[in-house]
Amino acid sequence: MRRLLVLAPLLIAPLVVATTHAGQQASPPSVVAEATRDPGTGRLADDTENRWVPFTLTPGNQIHFTMTLDGRPVSAILDTGVSFTVLARTSKAVVQKRLRSGGSATAIGGAVAVGWMPTRRVELGGLTRTGGGVTVADLPAIATGDAEPVDLLVGRDLTALYALDIDYAGKRFRLLPSGRMPFAGAVAPLTISAQRRVYESAIRLGAGRLAPVIVDTGDGSSVTVTRAGWTAARLDRLPATSTIGFGLGGASVNDLAIVPHLTLGTLDAQNVEVRIEPPGGFSQSIGVAGRIGSGFLGRYRVLLDPYAGRMVLKGDGTQTTPLRSTSGLLVGVAPDRLRVLHVMRGSPAEAAGWRTDDLICAIDGQPVTRDYATSPLARWSVAAPGTVVRLSDCEGRTRALTLRRFY
The missing domain is CATH 2.40.70.10 (Acid Proteases)
Structure with missing residues (x-):
């Protein structure tokens, strides 16, 4: 199960456009073109x-x-x-x-x-x-x-010449010869783009078909689209909030909504978390319509085989309900504390005056420890609406936060 609403939604961004392509002006001797x-x-x-x-x-x-x-x-x-x-x-x-x-x-x-x-x-x-x-x-x-x-x-x-079989449930993966089909499932197109040289596919979201979208196992979030793609989908009626992600170049703040369904090839997935980048955001800047990350792929067993032109998704994750934050606090984890990385728009935390860089060292009297991320304690941020959580800073001051659904 993905844990991005317990922690900050963190991304390893696509690193796709090097400045030393063939055909450009000759590089200095120290640069390897x-x-x-x-x-x-x-x-x-x-x-x-x-x-x-x-x-x-x-x-x-x-x-x-x-x-x-x-x-x-x-x-x-x-x-x-x-x-x-x-x-x-x-x-x-x-x-x-x-x-x-x-x-x-x-x-x-x-x-x-x-x-x-x-x-x-x-x-x-x-x-x-x-x-x-x-x-x-x-x-x-x-x-x-x-x-x-x-x-x-x-x-x-390293991987694109082969079929990449990712068993998320079993927490294991393997590389197979391209063309192998070790299991059956829903099928979607998959290619390696000539320009960006990453895995790419297409999705249908609301009223729009969005292509290309990067299939990005290094992106911990679910699905991300450009603002133009979101407008084309005509889903502005859905309640939305804000969220943050971190790539190799720094932080990125996006809008966030849960969409009723999304189509990927022959797969119809329901209740999908979608991030909407602002105009001029990363996806738009590299000429793509968005990204599909591990937050979505992790619902299934996945075969990525770009040279066979296909992605295969097997499992019953089409109706998985995504975790929703009921606190509005997205946090980073240190061995003995949490640091607030983002306060979600319209959330209980925003109403209560929480700010970026606030620290949390105990939750309902239990200290934050090194194994926090995988412990039951980490689920406080997505607890049932109406739950009152007492969050203590590192100097012993405690603030109560009443959780509610806000998007």
């Missing part, structure tokens, strides 16, 4: 079907696992919204003498500086890639909502 980068050679093991990769969900709802980079175990996030696999600048896997400048890339919140580092061997489940390289950038811990940052975002360059 994209067209000259070694793509490496990938090979699937004969027993790749049995090479499941176990994962956990981060507090930000992303797929978190361990793999191997040049013989070193690294923590990673599976992120089909990233064009090129990204290694954190602070990771011990960075070899400074191999690192070169790589220009910049577009992410939620703005542009980010990137580098490029050749690699010798990357191992992920049944996949071994020799040669190639990784983009290097800052990967803040807040992008996953956890106290510790990850080493790596595994992007399209």
Whole structure:
């Protein structure tokens, strides 16, 4: 079950537009132009079907696992919204003498500086890639909502040649040869865009068909659309509030609503949480109509096979009721406290005067601990309307908050 209304809705944004494309003005000698980068050679093991990769969900709802980079175990996030696999600048896997400048890339919140580092061997489940390289950038811990940052975002360059089978219920995934169909389900189109080089599909929302939309396992939210797409859907009658997300380039505040149903290929999903970006937001800036994130995909078992042109979704998640905040406080988690990252518009918290950066160290007298994100205590923010929650700051002052439904 997704947990984004207990915590802040945190996104690992698509990192899709590098500034060093072929055909542009020649790059300085220190910059490794994209067209000259070694793509490496990938090979699937004969027993790749049995090479499941176990994962956990981060507090930000992303797929978190361990793999191997040049013989070193690294923590990673599976992120089909990233064009090129990204290694954190602070990771011990960075070899400074191999690192070169790589220009910049577009992410939620703005542009980010990137580098490029050749690699010798990357191992992920049944996949071994020799040669190639990784983009290097800052990967803040807040992008996953956890106290510790990850080493790596595994992007399209490592996975797109294969079928990616994600078993959300079993918390495991595997890489298969493209064309394999290990299970049946609803089918939707899936491609790799020539311009953005990420996984893309299309949805029907209300009165509008929105395309392309990025299929982004690194986005912990459900579905995000542009303001123009929302207008085309003619769903303005639905009650809405505000929410916040964090990408590699910083924070992004969007509107938020629950829509009665959404169509993805042959799938008709009901009660879907949709974020609406402001005009000129990230999706519009890169020429897409929106994104489908793990908050939606996690309702199903999912097969992503862009070279076979399809996405397959199996399960009974079409009528899943999304969690709704009844407090209006979206928080980030530290080992012994919560920090308010956003106060939702029209919420009880807004009416009670809560502000961004307020701290919470105890809930109904129970202290916030390191395992808060997975503990029953974390459900206070989505408790039944009428519940009174007593929130204490780190100096012992307590404020009562009466929960209610507001969107």
